[in-house]
Amino acid sequence: MQIVNFIINNILTQASITIALIAMLGLILQKKSFGQVISGTLKTLLGFQVLSAGSSVIVQSLIYFGEIFTEGFNMQGIIPSIEAINGQAMNDLGLGRDIALTFLAIFIFNILIARFTQWKYIFLTGQAILWMATMTTVFGYVAGLRGAALILVGGFIGAVFAVAMPAIAQPIIRRVTGSDDIALGHFCTIGYMFEALVAYLTGERGENKHSIEDIQLPKSFEFLQDTYLSVMVVMVPLFVVTALFAGEEFGTALSGSQNYIMYAFMQSIQFVVGVYILLAGVRLLLSEIVPAFRGIAMKLVPDAKPALDCPVFFPYSPNAVILGFITTTIGTILAMFILPTFGLAMILPGMLTNFFAGGTAGIFGNEVGGRRGAIIGGIAHGFFITLLPALLVGIFTQMGFVNATATDVDTVTAALLYAWILSPILKHF
Amino acid sequence: MFNFFKKKTTKDTKEEKLHNLSSAERSAVEEKINNLNNHPEADSPKEQYHYHEQLGLLYLQLDELEEAIDHFERSLAAELKMGDSYKKLLHLYHKKCQESAAVGNDDQIDYYMNKLDELRNLGKKLTFK
Numbered sequence A: 001m002q003i004v005n006f007i008i009n010n011i012l013t014q015a016s017i018t019i020a021l022i023a024m025l026g027l028i029l030q031k032k033s034f035g036q037v038i039s040g041t042l043k044t045l046l047g048f049q050v051l052s053a054g055s056s057v058i059v060q061s062l063i064y065f066g067e068i069f070t071e072g073f074n075m076q077g078i079i080p081s082i083e084a085i086n087g088q089a090m091n092d093l094g095l096g097r098d099i100a101l102t103f104l105a106i107f108i109f110n111i112l113i114a115r116f117t118q119w120k121y122i123f124l125t126g127q128a129i130l131w132m133a134t135m136t137t138v139f140g141y142v143a144g145l146r147g148a149a150l151i152l153v154g155g156f157i158g159a160v161f162a163v164a165m166p167a168i169a170q171p172i173i174r175r176v177t178g179s180d181d182i183a184l185g186h187f188c189t190i191g192y193m194f195e196a197l198v199a200y201l202t203g204e205r206g207e208n209k210h211s212i213e214d215i216q217l218p219k220s221f222e223f224l225q226d227t228y229l230s231v232m233v234v235m236v237p238l239f240v241v242t243a244l245f246a247g248e249e250f251g252t253a254l255s256g257s258q259n260y261i262m263y264a265f266m267q268s269i270q271f272v273v274g275v276y277i278l279l280a281g282v283r284l285l286l287s288e289i290v291p292a293f294r295g296i297a298m299k300l301v302p303d304a305k306p307a308l309d310c311p312v313f314f315p316y317s318p319n320a321v322i323l324g325f326i327t328t329t330i331g332t333i334l335a336m337f338i339l340p341t342f343g344l345a346m347i348l349p350g351m352l353t354n355f356f357a358g359g360t361a362g363i364f365g366n367e368v369g370g371r372r373g374a375i376i377g378g379i380a381h382g383f384f385i386t387l388l389p390a391l392l393v394g395i396f397t398q399m400g401f402v403n404a405t406a407t408d409v410d411t412v413t414a415a416l417l418y419a420w421i422l423s424p425i426l427k428h429f
Numbered sequence B: 001m002f003n004f005f006k007k008k009t010t011k012d013t014k015e016e017k018l019h020n021l022s023s024a025e026r027s028a029v030e031e032k033i034n035n036l037n038n039h040p041e042a043d044s045p046k047e048q049y050h051y052h053e054q055l056g057l058l059y060l061q062l063d064e065l066e067e068a069i070d071h072f073e074r075s076l077a078a079e080l081k082m083g084d085s086y087k088k089l090l091h092l093y094h095k096k097c098q099e100s101a102a103v104g105n106d107d108q109i110d111y112y113m114n115k116l117d118e119l120r121n122l123g124k125k126l127t128f129k
Helices: A002-011 A015-029 A034-073 A082-090 A096-116 A126-142 A147-177 A189-202 A227-246 A248-255 A260-300 A310-316 A318-342 A351-399 A409-427 B010-019 B023-038 B045-061 B065-078 B084-102 B106-127
Strands: A077-080 A121-123 A305-308
Touching: A015 A034, A015 A096, A015 A260, A034 A077, A034 A082, A034 A227, A034 A248, A034 A260, A077 A351, A082 A096, A082 A126, A082 A260, A096 A121, A096 A126, A096 A147, A096 A260, A121 A147, A121 A260, A126 A147, A126 A260, A126 A351, A126 A409, A147 A189, A147 A305, A147 A310, A147 A351, A147 A409, A189 A351, A189 A409, A227 A248, A227 A260, A227 A351, A248 A260, A260 B084, A260 B106, A305 B106, A310 A318, A310 A351, A310 B106, A318 A351, A318 B106, A351 A409, B023 B045, B045 B065, B045 B084, B065 B084, B084 B106
Parallel strands: A121 A305
Antiparallel strands: none
16 A cells, blocks of 8 residues: 555656556557557656756746846736746746646547537647647636546647647638648637638738739848747847846846846846746657557547648648748737837737747738738737736736746637636636 | 539549559660669759659659658759659658558557648748758
């Protein structure tokens, strides 16, 4: 009995062990060799520890940024980073084990829904499922769910999103690609449909509809291909300018003997380093789990439509991607200044989301409403994807998250479902 | 508004028709392949791209998927360009995944899934071409 208690209390409570065991299960089900099972399990364990290390680096940098932003602008400045939310939830809030199990539950429910209903979508973007598992776990926890209920409800809601989002995007994806066998698997789909709706209402129609692909756009945004460079391009000026507003006296109190602007610069680089380490950890973590489970999914759902990550669709409409990035960025900047006047936190623009979500939204806007639709829809999309995370800031702050909010709007919508619908219902019981 | 209930495109039907070739049509396609194979491969990346893309499309008509994939991949290796090679590869990788799943071949599923992952990275590069 002592041994069982030891295993339950000291081993199974460790998130890294739980997630490594999930990987082991997937590898065993795939009938991999003993060596492959061991190496895959250990790599997953290692991936979780790398993710934790990245999270610590990000949090340190965010604490510094929070202090100088409050001093400089007398308000809370929030960095939209789903990576930071995931890292903090996994480590600092002790929800790592529940997130890992919810992640597995989303996979299983997704397969079950695809197997037994007419919606044959299998969501294959592992990283996005991890972000969804993070949000359903965090907000399920806030709603009062614990243990198996927390995991099963999170898994089911996450899986419904994993099937529903590709399904609602498919009519437009079908028009873009000209076929029906591949779907979009990116948890920003509600934003894409919002842009499509605005583009439909305000855009060009019929003979007056002109695609953005008919004109030549500058290709100077090539740097955006590099995830870390694009984060750096925003973070460096953000930290340095904020440090200037906070002033030398305050800045030096934090930087010690180092020049306060140089310190701010190095802190911004630290943030990028944190994202780099965290995402390297996520890749290592998912590199064994995702192939195992997608193999199982493809076998159990023979006529599955794989829902793939958004860059697969970029070449179908490259100008719309660039236009979507520009217009979404304009929308996020407008929202950054407008939302605080309504008592909401100031959400700083997130370059990664603006590129990937903005670019894909641009394809939707252009397809539905041509150039004009893509421009107006893109700005509205930028505003929309800033507004939704702003609504979550209060809950995140209450839970102890440091100066960060979630990004991908489908995960934010799932969180709002918990906060606005599930939580009030549960409070009656 | 977005044709939610539209199930199949005309293109799908056209592709199905292409794969049911009569023996005369099949011979004609094979002859075109022979003609292309008898020509030396061009030097410039642009010509190499078209050469392999054409071969890929012809093999696709014959339903020789592995050959088609090989030529589409070689065409994209010669020149990174958005066109039939990229579009067809996206669907062919998926088709091969389904075929592998049907016979329970995990390694092949993994192989073609990884190929789909590679298209994700290629997609980003192609956007800025």
